[in-house]
Amino acid sequence: MSEYEERLQAWVGRPVGTVRTGQDPVNVPMIRHWVEAMEDGNPVYLDEAAARATGREGVVAPASMIQAWTMRGYAASVREDPAGPDELTDLLAEGGYTSVVATDSEFEFHRELVPGDRVSVEETVDSISPEKNTALGAGRFVSTVKTYRDASGEVVATQRWRLLRFRPEDKAEPKPLRPRPAINSDNAFWFEAAREHKLVIQRCADCKSLRHPPGPCCPQCGSFDWDTVEAQGEGHVYSYVVNHHPRHPAFDYPLVVAVVELTEGTRLITNMTGVAPQDVEIGMAVVVDWIDPDPDLSLPVFRPAENKER
């Protein structure tokens, strides 16, 4: 048994934290809130006469409220305990088991609580499992017994309580992919060339006019025959935007998207690199650069041309 395992197993049979006494005695207002929230219409919780008719001496608290009487209140649930976590929690964190989820809770009730009862609870470790592989991650099941007592020390309820203390799986997911271009037979050639880092422009095979975005037919002469020319990769910023909202997880913001006019005369939508958003200007001379955001996608982007004024 490892030293860590020994230190963990030494907790079996030992109490966790100290005995905690409820902040308020069992009382009707809290019972009223509870049964309203739970929509529990059983009259023995609020109606004295109905309770007596069942042989009880008066109203009783719902059994399942037992945990509520010793809770530390709302504030403690949202703020860290100034005393810090208990020693067992510390020890589990040392083993990397920093996350927690409750898995089981079994109660045994010995007597009903009545208004005026003062409830305390003591929690004792029953067992700590070896490390298990769970869907949430590797972890240990920590079983404890919580013993609830009244002011005279008599046991009113016991609770077998089981938590999974686990090592959270690494949540760092790969950056989402850029939105996919929809590829069809009219535009596939352009994206295929881009994968080879070639910026091409569709050209009419008959009248030789260039066009982008591409299409199956030349608007100048009506020809369906076309080929491509490789662009020089130079041009200037025709317009641009700086995107802030909404954000797509594939991109870093602020994101510059520009319309670049190539020296060949066609324009395309692209991104800018090597320049701060506030330094982008219409008319700025740019040259092509290539990015490979993922194995299936290469895109032409543009950066400012050095010593080139338009």
Next chain:
Amino acid sequence: MSVLPGAAAIAGIGATEFSKESGRSELRLACEAVLAAITDAGLQPSDVDGMVTFTADTNSEIHIARNLGIGELKFFSRIGYGGGAACGTVQQAAMAVATGVADVVVCYRAFNERSGTRYGLGQADRPADVSADGAAYAWMNPFGLSTPAQWVAMFAQRYMYEYGATSEDFGRVAVVDRKHAAKNPAAWFYERPITLADHQASRWIAEPLRLLDCCQESDGGQALVVVSAERARDLPHRPALVWGAAQGSGNDQHMMTSYYRSEITGIPEMGLVGRQLYAQSRLTPSDVQAAILYDHFTPLVLPQLEELGFCAKGEAKDFVAEGNLEAGGRLPFNTHGGQLGEAYIHGMNGIAEGVRLVRGTSANQPGDVHNVLVTAGTGVPTSGLVLGADA
């Protein structure tokens, strides 16, 4: 001359409330709006024999017809291109009425555009369908250009560069919209005007567009009832005659991204619509007393003013700054508050405001309104109307 001008009229208008979460189905919104419009026209559902909506609308004619007891339909037609369809629906209806194909045609648009599918979030995660429309996004989405605000911002940046317009010039459009909305109880921004300083302090969405340059996202429905001018004269309200109804798609037209034309500071498809409207109505810009101009984003209001002949190219910023768009100005504009101030119902609520202006019942009613020019979505194949009083 065309048979269309003056042949048809909008006799009824009806809408749901405009909200951010209707809590009802889009079909129910459509039914409520259509029924309200029919009632406003003084007609019965069984009188309706034609329906027109957007291809983008999820509420097929048959569902509305069977829910409202409309019964048989002789004419049904749909218009594409998002908000560009708005005035086109009325053109379809007017043509159907003018040719005798149908007698009572309802145009409608209803959606939960805020609580349901939000157009403002864009197309980035649109499934890559390989139709020509789907493939068109291949030139934008991989570069992160995928929302309407971003598409419009590209035009706005070039417009600023060429004409010296500023963010404040766009902001003045928003201020007028919100000023008018502040007096319109049906507007989402009723009693909530803004200042130019508010506009300038609002955050960037897609530079050069700020938050307050962008219209709302809204839930709601709007319907309009179109009948012949002759029949409209026998119905309860003063008819809003359709003196002009036109569609337009420009050279090298794209959806919101016509960045490949020799110039991108104008809206040639809107110029095409305007020329048709003036020809049909035999009016000139000086005969138009009020305008409802599509304002999904403020920057494209400026070139609309230019394309429609209210001012020269590049001078819209001055036209706006001089206060011409105010309720008491030369061209009272978006007297309902526009889509920035009232609601974004894809331009259909603007047509209803055009009808109110002709009736004399706008919340910001200027005096002496005889002719109102209404436009539909910009950046897309679009449409427009000239609505007016009886000649």
